[in-house]
Amino acid sequence: MNAARSNLQIDGATGAAVIYGDPVAHSASPAMHNAAYAALKMNRVYLAFRVLAPRLRSALDAIDSLGLAGANITVPHKESAARAIMGRRNAQLSAEAYALGAVNAIANRHGTLLGDNTDARGLEADLRALRCAPRGGTAIVIGAGGAAAAAVLALARLGAVRIVLANRTVKRAANLGRRITEAHRHTLQIDPCGLDALKDSKLMAEARVIVNASAMGLATRRFAPLAYGAAPAECLFYDLIYSAKPTAFLKPAIAAGRRTADGAGMLAAQGELSFQLFNGVAPPRGVMRAALMKYLGRK
Numbered sequence: 001m002n003a004a005r006s007n008l009q010i011d012g013a014t015g016a017a018v019i020y021g022d023p024v025a026h027s028a029s030p031a032m033h034n035a036a037y038a039a040l041k042m043n044r045v046y047l048a049f050r051v052l053a054p055r056l057r058s059a060l061d062a063i064d065s066l067g068l069a070g071a072n073i074t075v076p077h078k079e080s081a082a083r084a085i086m087g088r089r090n091a092q093l094s095a096e097a098y099a100l101g102a103v104n105a106i107a108n109r110h111g112t113l114l115g116d117n118t119d120a121r122g123l124e125a126d127l128r129a130l131r132c133a134p135r136g137g138t139a140i141v142i143g144a145g146g147a148a149a150a151a152v153l154a155l156a157r158l159g160a161v162r163i164v165l166a167n168r169t170v171k172r173a174a175n176l177g178r179r180i181t182e183a184h185r186h187t188l189q190i191d192p193c194g195l196d197a198l199k200d201s202k203l204m205a206e207a208r209v210i211v212n213a214s215a216m217g218l219a220t221r222r223f224a225p226l227a228y229g230a231a232p233a234e235c236l237f238y239d240l241i242y243s244a245k246p247t248a249f250l251k252p253a254i255a256a257g258r259r260t261a262d263g264a265g266m267l268a269a270q271g272e273l274s275f276q277l278f279n280g281v282a283p284p285r286g287v288m289r290a291a292l293m294k295y296l297g298r299k
């Protein structure tokens with residue numbers, strides 16, 4: 001039994017927050033949120049529920065009917081949760097969730113469901129903590145799904161003026177680029193391309209940061225060929241995927257002596273933002289991150 005659980009006394013007044021996903025049993029969110037509840041001595045518990053796609057709407061109804069503090073939403077429900085919130089009475093979508101077309105956190109405000117997305121802010125917070133400085137320069141984002149959209153938003157806020165969006169399906173990168181440049185018309189240039197561009201030493205030499213926001217390297221354990229050695233010495237390689245050991249994207253970067261970070265910091269930061277949204281109070285500094293590192297078997 002971990003420390004968070006051993007502190008917990010469930011009684012008639014215990015409140016709850018949840019995460020919905022499929023699969024969800026592997027999620028690190030219960031470890032992070034329950035550690036914060038224990039540290040704050042809050043009579044609340046955080047639970048993971050496997051929710052099948054056809055049951056998502058009734059699971060969203062339960063947030064209100066059971067008086068839950070809030071719900072995180074993970075794969076594969078983020079986009080459908082945004083659509084469900086938009087089509088619902090007593091519900092609001094934040095501007096950020098609307099821009100990303102995806103919801104990963106829903107707070108219950110006295111029966112009104114507030115759908116938000118903390119992924120971009122979580123990544124931005126972690127990149128700031130890592131002193132990543134793309135201001136005025138070029139960033140490369142690999143992928144074109146919801147996580148890549150969040151990465152583009154975070155890098156735009158950090159001042160990148162050009163983002164090269166490299167994806168297996170170039171059309172998807174072009175569509176994402178078009179959507180985002182509408183909002184940042186005068187400040188941001190987005191160049192969609194295929195994964196072959198990652199072999200281009202000239203492009204690599206311009207990159208201040210290279211973010212993997214694709215699922216590449218997760219199941220396959222292999223990554224597309226990339227000219228690691230051509231990246232500037234101070235370039236940060238950031239993988240949204242996190243694991244106990246260096247990921248397939250980061251291993252060659254480490255070997256080439258480049259700065260690297262995986263997505264554990266982003267996960268902890270988006271979790272802290274969700275905790276604040278659900279509970280109206282910030283988690284004690286570092287508690288959720290420490291719980292995540294313990295969960296991952298890292299320091």
Ligand code: NAP
Nearest residue numbers: 143144145146147168169172213214215216240263266267
């Ligand atoms: P998604 O919408 O399903 O997009 C998946 C992306 O990966 C697409 O760009 C897809 O390319 C690409 N891809 C998948 N398999 C590939 C392969 N074998 N070769 C090349 N490209 C491949 O997923 P998402 O929600 O954006 O999530 C992407 C990743 O970010 C996931 O690994 C997720 O775990 C991670 N993530 C981490 C955090 C965090 O807090 N650290 C938060 C959110 C997401 P196509 O368009 O060509 O299919």
